[in-house]
Amino acid sequence: MLRALSTAATGMIAQQLTVDAIANNLANVNTAGYKKSRTEFQDLLYQTVGSAGASGSAQSKIPVAVQIGHGSRLTATQKIHSQGNTQETGNPLDLLVEGTGFFQVSLPSGEIAYTRDGTFKIDGQGSIVTSDGFAIEPPVSVPADAEAVSIDSTGKIAARISGTTEPQELAQLELARFVNPAGLESAGRNLYRVTSASGEATLASPGQDGMGSIVSGYLEMSNVQVVEEMIALITAQRAYEINSKSIQTSEEMLAVVNNLRR
């Protein structure tokens, strides 16, 4: 049967996965710290059908064989770690990293995850936690009688204890950065896990070593550009359509063959 049928199917599957990725980007257009993903394609293996002119006359020099490809495949959904849009919130525990660093979060399993989502809160025990209740790493505990918590650009967390006038330093935030942030594994809930592709985390205080400084009272929103996604959506839909035309034509060709003998 025609190889074209399965070749076109690989094209349709690839485009469908692109639409899935675009849908996820658009669904997260207002997610704090979300990084858009991009699909990457490659062509599949080529089959060499025959070497034309290999035994031909001395004058005919056709050096190329007949190579037939088998379609395309999705090779990667790459996260693009460009800076997202900034939104002012006025809440001192909303933190924005202006640079490449990630916040560290300790999961209940003891594992460390990384995030750009700076929507931190104080839980019942006085710990600074994410919206999911995971504690920030290194842990910060805010005394029950603290009045105003403030975080400066170098990540120093201070609070004014009730009855005193001078703010008291509570802890120092630490950020993590990676050689290849695109290699981090998305774990959902705005969290990333370290992989061998991302390389081990390098830790430092904000403002040092290219980490980027902390801005309190602001949030980093997603870096999804709606117009860009819409264009990608149109392109993917049309590419999907045109691959279906390959299938239709192949199918009609088979119908012609079936009608050769009446």
Place this chain on the structure above:
Amino acid sequence: MTHGIYAAGGAMALLELRQEVTANNLANASTTGFRRDLVAAREAAPGESPLRRGSLALGILDTRAVLETGSIRQTGNPADLAISGDGFFVIQADEGSFLTRAGGFQRSATGEMVNEAGERLQGESGPIRLEKDAFQVARDGSVIVDGNVVGTIRLVSPPAGASLRKAGNGRFEQPPGGAGSRPQNGEILQGYLEGSNVNAIREMISLVEAFRSYEANAKSIQTEDQILGQAVNQVGRVG
């Protein structure tokens, strides 16, 4: 007597092959750096042995990657590189080095510039290695970190007329005569990606054309069959 049936059958088998190549071009309409294939076919000259599928002779065939530049789009990702003009990147895979136009690179955990398959981008002197994630690539391929040139991305342009064999995954095999020299008019654009050079209109026309020729050849087989049928059943019948 039945020669016409074989000729038409061969033409149909050839058109199927063309259709497969078109399907592959269309399937790769969104593949970074993909180059469309073109099938050239001609009759076998006396003494030449044509490509066969079973008993059907398809003629002398040649698929050739068309090296026109694809559409270049801005991505803003500093590790995305596109070549404006001629030339190919050289990447080092486990099984040897290949040429490619697919410029979606990233910095690996060891600091090297690699593509999605982990194949290393080659510079004029060894793989490109970045000590920091902030870097600039100048149009001439110089890689600049903190104001210092740390390497130059190697660009090669195979000799004109050299035919390139595809190796899958966006790669071309190095031509037998060597990879060639640095192209005169090849520049590197940072933050851009080159798409596929597949043109949907051209491929649709090719689909329609192949399909109609296929139908026409099927008709000629049917006609030949009718003629044979008449010869067998009617000629020589008495009364």
